[in-house]
Amino acid sequence: MSNRVINILVPVISVIIGLIVGAIVMAVSGYNAVDGYIALWNGIFGDSYTIGETIRQITPYILAGLAVAFAFRTGLFNIGVEGQLIMGWAAAAYVGYAVEGLPKFIHLPLALIAAALAGAFWAFIAGVLKARFNVHEVIATIMLNYIALHVSNALIKVWADGGDKTQRILETASLRSPFLESITQYSRLHWGIIVALLMVVVMWFILDKTTRGYELKAVGFNHHAAEYSGMSVRRNIILAMTISGMFAGLGGAMEALGTFEYVGIKGGFTGIGFDGIAVALLGANTPLGVIFGATLFGSLQNGALNMPNEAGIPTEIVSIIIALIIFFVASGYVIRVLLEKFNSKKEGK
């Protein structure tokens, strides 16, 4: 077997194993696995409505994944994507409804920029703490997540005069469009996917095409060496966190300006930021990989909703199945090792 064949076989086998184990779980719990997978498939690609919803679900995952991946590439572990996303969500929603009388081509970008800045600021705090005082970014960002959650809740309370969500954003700040609604039977598909894909290009460009990007990566690989060669480690850490936070903030804007069109008080985290870690890792921290990771995550998540709907499988079991599939895709490395062993034995004969 050549390397190329192994490269193709590994993911195929890991997905098949994931599906088989998921099927066993369904069978053991007394549900029809075939019906379950048909429902999953229909929930992802069934018709234009579900496809629209699937793409909508993928959009924030791409941005959250980019945020984590960007930080990873520069040697930082940004667990604070969740908090940065929440801040971006709140900022975009506020600008979306409070700033009146602007035409769409100014208002919408303004709301997006507000979200990016809010997310960037939240990450900037952790960046400064790391660069100046050597506070580990994992601790700082985890704590900032909680602060973000409760700060945004408090702000919403003020904005909504004691209510639990803000007013709807104005038409001029919305990413939704009647056109997208009409081709997807009123799904909540919005133009955010374009923003997300644009950011994929931005990340690729920064990392691979600019000197600054080279420096950021160099600091990530070995900050001693980077410092020795005359790069400012501190400045690069702060910059890396800020850019990462910007992606996360935009992820929040997708929810504020597209999916929900408002921001409401949250009892807990949205989970998008944390899933972003898995998305980034599945995508090997590359911009293109993030798209695939987000597609897998978003599709499964969205398709999962249809399993109770069409096949009557309870949500708890559905969560196990989805987790299993992702688990096996992520552990493709094990399968690679086994395949290579098998291969070398054969050649030995």
Add this chain to the structure above:
Amino acid sequence: MKKSKFGFALSLLAAGSILAACGAGDKAEDSNKDEGKTASEGGDFSVAMVTDTGSVDDKSFNQSAWEGIQAFGKDNGLEKGNGGYDYLESTSDADYNQNLNNLLRRDFDLVFGIGFMMGDAMLEVAEQQPDAQLAIVDAVADAPNVTSILFKEQEGAFLAGVVAAEMSKTGKVGFVGGMENEVIKRFEAGFLAGVEAVNPDIKVDVQYTGDFNKAELGKTSANRMYSSGVDIIFHAAGGAGNGVFTEAKERKEKDPNADVWVIGVDSDQYDEGQVDADTNVTLTSMLKRVDVAVKDVATKTKEGNFPGGTVVYGLAENGVDLADSRGAIPQEVLDSVEDYKTKIINGEVKIPETVE
């Protein structure tokens, strides 16, 4: 490095194509399903609901609504599934729209949304699909094809307050709320008013968990309250309130003479408070008969009288009440509760809807 990237990309592509293969092969079966649906539809009335972010067996709000739908189904000889009755659970607030749409696309004649958080999603779906018949519990969605079901929680909570005030030995009672919103504020306002009506000197400790699902937060609040001398806690915190029961039960286990009581909410939570065969920490529960309301609206709609607008269920409509205390509450307290009940229904006692 390059190769592994390629591998990753491929793995995801492969995932897609395998799933694609699965789907294509079973198209035929799928269309059969659709036929089955239309066949069973003949004249029958079907009804479904979307839960709030809790599960359908949350021993509280969602469960109560589901019981109402099941009762309606039984009365009308319906079966669970398409053309009968069914439910979908929401795991996050992003799921509301899709769950509502999914049920409408399965041609249910009436779809309920349970919980105030679904208000916006309901309104959106209602406007997009003007032919759909929808109903929402605990929120007002202002569209001609939505019936908004509200409750006078303050009336039931008032009775809970009366019980707590008359039975408290320490002169301190507690209220644990979930998220601070209009609905839960009605519970709080009613409870405070009830306590004050009996004895204005009794202190009420009010705490909010900020969440409806995290039992550990309810437990922490209860722990703080019981430690500070509170002996009766009324909770209106959904799943988080289960933590209040846990705390009370733990205290009762350690010390069988401990004076700790819980007043449950939404449905009869007697089972939640069971410590052992003879001990139970549930004093009573304030029933919010979501089941009664859901069944009522479903029945009216089936008869062709879709209510529309806002419908309010209070003491007079059997929408709220206290559960059987199974001997935990002495007769004279029950008498005074009955007394207040008549006064509330007559309008002699006015209960505020908001905390002053």
